[in-house]
Amino acid sequence: MREHAMAQPDLLLLAGGIRSGSLNEKLIGCVSEAARSLGLGATRLTLSDYRLPLFGADALSIDEVPEALALKAVFGRHDAVIIASPEHNGSVTAMLKNALDWMSCPNAGEAPQAYIAFRRKAFGLVSASSSPFGGMRGLSQLRHILTTVQALVVPEQLSVPHAHRAFDEAGRLTDPFLTGLLADLVRSVAGLGRR
Template sequence: MVRLLAFAGSTRADSYNQRLLDIAAAHARGAGAEVTAIRLKDFDLPLFDEDLEARGFPPKADELRSLLIAHDGFLIASPEYNGGVSGVLKNAIDWASRPRAGEALPALAAFRGKVAGLMAATITPYGGLRGILQLRAILGTIQTVAATQNVLVPFADKAFEGAELRDPMAKQMLPTLVDRVIQMAGALGPKS
């Protein structure tokens, strides 16, 4: 069974991206994947700092890294902030990309050969595409392949009714993206 780790790039209590992610996770479970849903807020990661890292890898960063290693792919929904990737998400990626004792620097155990499905919800008309394109490039650098499809939710403050997605385009794209991530992760094979 394909194992997916689901996390959002927003830690806001009423995050639209968290809502979008929950819908994607539910679809993935229905399609037969095993999904672990986490919240980056629970990891309370310090800002990445090589001096801090040299003094000892924070246990929560290690926990996040181990979770990424234990999954075949990721479902990520994130807002864009000022046209770019959310700082919370980039910080988490930076910590998880670091090697542990005895590993070669580019080992990238948490990311190499993994598949990602990228989604974004924003309250503006832009739908977060700029952030997604940056995220795609970052993940490519650390050898995670992002599925070609994106799910974009513009006007997110009007696109949900409770936990339900109303935006017709996003509603159509979400199952297509999630099914593709499961298919690709299955084709690439289990990572641990």
């Protein structure tokens, strides 16, 4: 699965993990459904489809890494992004951080801190975890990283606690309160992305 066009590709949706049966992939499914209900276009992206080397290896420039260029180009085509991020040891996943670091690199000819994958784009952050806190500590760190690369992160945020029992068999959130919060977040990201 690379990009899956579902209408006009306004929102880019991705999970920050790789686990089969990922709760955050389920949550991204709910984000996608919320976007559809609001009449918004959305595109789902699977991070593991992009085989990125570990960032920071000896003088590897992004221009030498086609997969990083391809991922950065997808971000570059979207005005608004929603990330569902698992929490590992109180922070973002290594996979997500690696991808963000690659995309923060300038291509040949770009200014050193152009941040074209992020700069002034609207981001929304959600998380799901089987833990009681739902991965909220990781989202604070993700917000910090994205702000550093000049993204605009909406203040709305959603962490789903005890997420192993938060979805029904069709993958929907069973708690209408969380569903409402998710719709508010999607609306906010889309509004900021369109400004």
